[in-house]
Amino acid sequence: MNILVLGSGGREHALVWRLAADPDVTGLIAAPGNPGMAALARCVPVDLTDPQAVLDLARRERVDLTVVGPEAPLALGLGAVFRQAGAAILGPGPLGAALESSKVQAKHFMAQYGIPTARFAVCDELDAALAEVARHDFASPLVIKADGLAGGKGVVIAEDRASAEAAVRAAMVDRTFGEAGARLVIEECLSGPEVSAFYLCDGYRAVPLSTAQDHKRIFDADRGPNTGGMGAFSPSPLATPDMLAFVRSRIVEPVLRGMREAGEPYVGFLYVSLMLTDDGPKVIEFNVRFGDPEAQVVLPRLEGRFAQALRAAAEGRLAGVSLQESADRCVGVVVASRGYPASSESGRPIEGLDAAAAEGTLVFHAGTAADNGRIVTAGGRVLTIVGRAASFEAAMQTAYRGVDRVRFDGMQFRRDIGQKAIAAESGAEIR
Ligand SMILES: Nc1ncnc2c1ncn2[C@@H]1O[C@H](COP(=O)(O)OP(=O)(O)O)[C@@H](O)[C@H]1O
Ligand SMILES: [Mg+2]
Structure with a gap:
């Protein structure tokens, strides 16, 4: 198979x-x-914002299956362009992509299918949004979300009226997130631990691909601003069989049914972001692709014929397909550049990549570039270093032994990725 x-x-x-x-x-x-990736695959330049150029590449290279990593090409209609041309692609069409690229559409969809999620209002005018803020008593915070893709920066959890109003104005008047902020979802603030569950969907069936917990904040103990994700572990000890059965019947199956009823069976990875509230699991959001850094900790635990399963999903043939999870635990630590998430540096030489791998870790590149035979930094999140072992303790130790072998000017990372998993497994009270 050529992928x-x-x-x-x-x-x-x-x-x-x-x-x-x-x-x-x-x-x-x-x-x-x-x-x-260049060590494992042939890297070919392409403009991911140009669906026709991507299709031309797939044709020229005679690929049997195209697997879409990021959400943006899907929001631009890549899935439909491929399917119309009869080319196999793992990724939804535009309606499915809107489950992620429009929080408004996602909330309407969840309401229509009774999928548990935070109570919400949709506002497309400044006055309506301010009135919504005025109605809230701020005994609990209010969550303000830009409708469109905002690179993980479009959500504000406002503790008081002034910051809620400021968030509304920033999005709708100042257009901090561009057109993404033209409409807002204003919703109740839920509380509980966050867990992500991943599925492989063929339009009719969903094969579970395990669970993970991300760490969005830049600093230890979940302090500081949100990032794209500073580390993750898999599986989530909080994902019990009962909880996963609930997620399947109340969330995943309704998504598949709803997308079929909308005329676009959902094909691709489905990433369900959940908050485990006292009232049960509720959807924080859907993503229509795999997570980053969650893929780095989930995929090393997946056994079986992964490529065949991906192709079967793209071709609507997942009946009878399953992928086993290994008993391993994975902990992945993101190593980022100085200034991230507000800004980031590039071009700093990275030392110790081989030494990190020699510690038994998997070293995944994110923001790196080749420069005269050296590997240098090229962006905010630079690497994810993954430890895989029989226990979370051992996986965490391995991951950090690897991290400690890597050096570049300005590197920053969290020291506590994996601790929540260890605490949860030992039955300790966790947030
Ligand atoms: N209703 C909510 N209650 C509490 N926290 C929330 C709520 N919605 C979002 N969050 C927090 O904000 C983060 C980002 O929100 P999310 O909807 O996932 O948007 P995005 O990933 O597109 O930035 C979530 O991971 C969660 O921590
Ligand atoms: Mg999110």
Whole structure:
């Protein structure tokens, strides 16, 4: 099987790494890829915002399956362009992509299908949004979300009226997030631990791909501003069989049914972001692709014929397909550049990548570039270093032994990725 993986981050490196080890894969292309992927796949430049150019690449390279890493090409209609041309692609069409690219559409969809989520209002005028803020008593915070894709920066949890009003004005008047902030979802603030659950969907069926917990804040103990994710572990000890049965029947099956009723069976990865509230699991959001950094900790635990399963999903043939999870635990630590998430540096030489791997870690590249035979930094999140072991303690130790071998000017990372899993497994009270 000849597979094309689209994207250039740590998630895509993990996909390429998993596919490279698969006996059914004979050819592997990454577009545009990164220096980490270049060791495993042929990297080919492509403009991911140009669906026709991506289709031309898939045709020219005679690929059997295209796997989409990031959400943006899907929101631009890549799934429909491929399917109209009869080319196999793992990723939804525009209606499915809108489950992620429009929080308004996602909330309407959840309301229509009775999918548990935070109570919400949709506001497309400033006055309506301010009136919504005025109605709230701030005994609990209010959550203000820009409708469109905002690179993980479009959500404000406002503790008081002044910050809620400021968030509304920033999005709707100042257009901090551009058109993404033209409409807002204003919703109740839920509380509880956050867990992500991943599924592989063929339009009719969903094969579970395990669970994970991300760490969004930049600093230890979940302090500081939100980032794209500073580390993750898999599986989530909070994902019990009962909880997963609930997620399947109340969330995943209704998504599949709803998308079929809308005329666009949902094909691709479905990433359900959940908050485990006292009232049960509720959807925080859907993502229509794999997570980053979650892919880096989930994929090393997935056994079985992954490439065949991906192709079967793209072709509506998942009946009878399952992928086993190994008993391993994975802990992945993101190593970021100085200034991230507000800004980031580039071009700093990275030392110790081989030494980190020699500690038994998996080293996934995210923001790296090749520069005269050296690997240098190229963006905010630079690497994800993953430890895989029989226990979370051992996986965490391995991951950090690897992190401690890597050096570049300005590197920053959290020291506590994996601790929540250890606490949860030991039955301790966790947030
Ligand atoms: N209703 C809510 N109650 C509490 N926290 C929330 C709520 N909605 C979002 N959050 C927090 O904000 C983060 C980002 O929100 P999310 O909807 O996932 O948007 P995005 O990932 O597109 O930025 C979530 O991971 C969660 O921590
Ligand atoms: Mg999110």
